[in-house]
Amino acid sequence: MTSRNRSFVADLVSVVEPATEPVERPQRLGLGVLGSRNNRLAELASGAVVSNPQELVDPARCRIWARHNRDYAALSPERCADLLESIVAQGRQEVPAIVRRVYGDPDHEYEVICGARRHWSVTWLRQNNHPEIRYLVEIRDLTDEQAFRISDLENRAREDLSDVERARDYLQALELYYGGRQKDMARRLNQSEAWLSRYLDLARLPAELMVAFADPLALKISHIGPLKPLLKAEPSRGRVLAEAARLAAERQAGSSEVLAVPDVLRRLTRAATLPGPGAAGRALAAPRRSGSAEALISSEAGVPLLKVDKARPKALSLTLMPRSGGTRAEVDAALRALLDQYWPA
Numbered sequence: 001m002t003s004r005n006r007s008f009v010a011d012l013v014s015v016v017e018p019a020t021e022p023v024e025r026p027q028r029l030g031l032g033v034l035g036s037r038n039n040r041l042a043e044l045a046s047g048a049v050v051s052n053p054q055e056l057v058d059p060a061r062c063r064i065w066a067r068h069n070r071d072y073a074a075l076s077p078e079r080c081a082d083l084l085e086s087i088v089a090q091g092r093q094e095v096p097a098i099v100r101r102v103y104g105d106p107d108h109e110y111e112v113i114c115g116a117r118r119h120w121s122v123t124w125l126r127q128n129n130h131p132e133i134r135y136l137v138e139i140r141d142l143t144d145e146q147a148f149r150i151s152d153l154e155n156r157a158r159e160d161l162s163d164v165e166r167a168r169d170y171l172q173a174l175e176l177y178y179g180g181r182q183k184d185m186a187r188r189l190n191q192s193e194a195w196l197s198r199y200l201d202l203a204r205l206p207a208e209l210m211v212a213f214a215d216p217l218a219l220k221i222s223h224i225g226p227l228k229p230l231l232k233a234e235p236s237r238g239r240v241l242a243e244a245a246r247l248a249a250e251r252q253a254g255s256s257e258v259l260a261v262p263d264v265l266r267r268l269t270r271a272a273t274l275p276g277p278g279a280a281g282r283a284l285a286a287p288r289r290s291g292s293a294e295a296l297i298s299s300e301a302g303v304p305l306l307k308v309d310k311a312r313p314k315a316l317s318l319t320l321m322p323r324s325g326g327t328r329a330e331v332d333a334a335l336r337a338l339l340d341q342y343w344p345a
Contacts, residue, residue, distance in 0.1 A: 069169030212244035
């Protein structure tokens with residue numbers, strides 16, 4: 001029986017018959033408002049609890065951090081429809097944005113580290129029949145590197161932030177905070193170097209290639225597999241960039257429908273590939289020496305199927321591309337063609 005229950009039983013018995021000895025009650029700590037406040041202050045002083053103040057502010061008093069990973073100019077009512085609906089339904093913004101104070105700027109009090117989409121949505125609602133809604137912020141004291149990592153952690157699980165935006169943020173941060181040391185950056189982000197490399201490759205895609213896509217932000221990290229080999233060497237690189245320019249011109253002229261990313265990839269791959277042996281597929285180039293890469297093997301329609309990484313006298317290293325849009329039958333045919341070439345019956 002707990003001491004509290006023993007006290008309760010003793011009190012109950014004393015109503016029936018006098019107690020032979022006074023009952024000792026355990027002394028309670030932190031009673032009342034002052035006691036609770038003292039306990040809270042002790043927790044804060046010890047570091048057991050971190051207090052980050054929250055405020056409701058006018059979004060016009062907040063500026064977006066120059067190194068924020070969101071493309072603020074690309075935000076629109078369509079891109080923020082779910083958030084706009086949620087704020088209107090709740091009558092307020094539920095999740096606070098993370099900001100830090102700024103000094104020496106007469107127009108702004110805070111800098112938005114995480115929450116550009118929330119900032120845009122609240123601003124739009126205030127301009128469209130909801131002036132009562134204010135921007136909920138959580139104020140923190142952060143260095144630029146800490147701000148980058150916090151922004152990355154918050155946005156990594158969000159589907160509304162594109163892979164391209166995240167990739168560009170990583171490429172910028174690599175030089176700004178980690179001196180170009182990819183290994184150090186991967187360690188600070190608690191990710192593998194291979195994972196980080198894929199994002200950096202996406203960010204390094206040339207602008208001349210990106211014009212091929214109606215919405216470059218629709219590109220995913222998975223598209224690096226088929227795109228990167230197309231740009232490795234001439235003459236395939238020149239043909240791919242020329243095709244990208246043609247796609248952009250066709251789109252601007254309205255002479256063709258807006259193509260989805262897989263369709264653009266097929267056009268670019270078809271422009272880069274050269275006819276190869278057999279109807280099963282086409283390769284960018286044949287190996288020049290033992291151990292060299294054979295580049296990409298595609299279907300007759302130009303869809304990337306697999307890549308021969310290394311061709312050694314006694315071994316062949318392959319990379320399959322199951323998400324590039326090819327069919328299982330096309331991959332089977334490409335593999336059979338390779339078997340016929342490297343492992344004749």
